[in-house]
Amino acid sequence: LCAAADLQKDLSEMVKKDKVVVFMKGTPAQPMCGFSNAVVQILRMHGVDNYAAYNVLEDQDLRQGVKVFSNWPTIPQVYFNGEFVGGCDILLQMHQNGDLVEELKKLGIQS
Amino acid sequence: MATADHIKEKLIKELAAVHVDVEDTSPNRCAASFKVLVVSPQFEGKALLQRHRMVNTCLAEELKEIHAFEQKTLTPEQWEKQMSQ
Numbered sequence: 001l002c003a004a005a006d007l008q009k010d011l012s013e014m015v016k017k018d019k020v021v022v023f024m025k026g027t028p029a030q031p032m033c034g035f036s037n038a039v040v041q042i043l044r045m046h047g048v049d050n051y052a053a054y055n056v057l058e059d060q061d062l063r064q065g066v067k068v069f070s071n072w073p074t075i076p077q078v079y080f081n082g083e084f085v086g087g088c089d090i091l092l093q094m095h096q097n098g099d100l101v102e103e104l105k106k107l108g109i110q111s
Numbered sequence: 112m113a114t115a116d117h118i119k120e121k122l123i124k125e126l127a128a129v130h131v132d133v134e135d136t137s138p139n140r141c142a143a144s145f146k147v148l149v150v151s152p153q154f155e156g157k158a159l160l161q162r163h164r165m166v167n168t169c170l171a172e173e174l175k176e177i178h179a180f181e182q183k184t185l186t187p188e189q190w191e192k193q194m195s196q
Contacts, residue, residue: 035179035181071164072164072167073167073171073174073175073180074174074179074180084160085160086159086160086163087163088181089163089181089182089183090159090160090163093159093183094159
C-alpha cells in the first residue's frame with residue numbers, strides 16, 4: 001500500500017518534469033503496440049522529439065499505477081505541462097482538427 | 112462478457128446515445144477489442160477529454176476485460192454534419 005502511494009507521488013512529479021510526457025508500450029524507437037506507435041508518429045509529425053517516454057511494459061506497477069493516477073483505463077497516455085491530454089484517439093482527433101498545433105504552441109513548440 | 116450488443120445497449124441507456132456503432136476488432140488483435148462511435152446530446156458543451164471520460168465511466172466494468180478500445184464521440188449536430196459531407 002505504501003509503495004502504491006509512493007508511486008502516485010512519483011507520478012505527479014514525473015508528469016511535471018518534462019513539457020511532454022508519454023506513457024506507452026515500448027519506446028519511441030521501438031513501439032510495441034499500434035496505439036503507442038500512433039502517438040509516437042503524431043508527435044514526430046509535429047516535430048516533437050524531446051519528450052519523456054516511459055515504457056509501461058518494463059514495470060507492471062507503473063502500468064497499473066498510471067491508470068489510477070490519470071483515471072484513464074488504457075495505454076498510451078499523453079501529458080502536456082503536467083496535465084493529462086488523453087489517449088491515442090484524443091491525440092489523433094486533436095491532430096486532425098488542428099487543436100494539437102495550438103496546444104503545442106502553448107508549450108513553445110512550433111509544429 | 113463484453114459483447115458488441117452489450118456495449119451498445121449500455122451506451123444507449125446510460126449516455127442517452129442516439130446513435131452507436133460498435134465494431135468488434137478482436138479478430139485483428141490478441142484479445143477482446145472494440146471500436147465505438149457514440150453520438151449523444153450529453154456531449155454538447157463538453158471537451159473531448161470529458162466526453163471520453165463519460166464513455167470510459169459508462170463502460171468501466173467492461174473495460175477491465177477489454178484489451179484495446181477505440182472511441183469517437185460526437186454530438187448529434189456534429190454527426191449530421193459528418194454524414195452530409
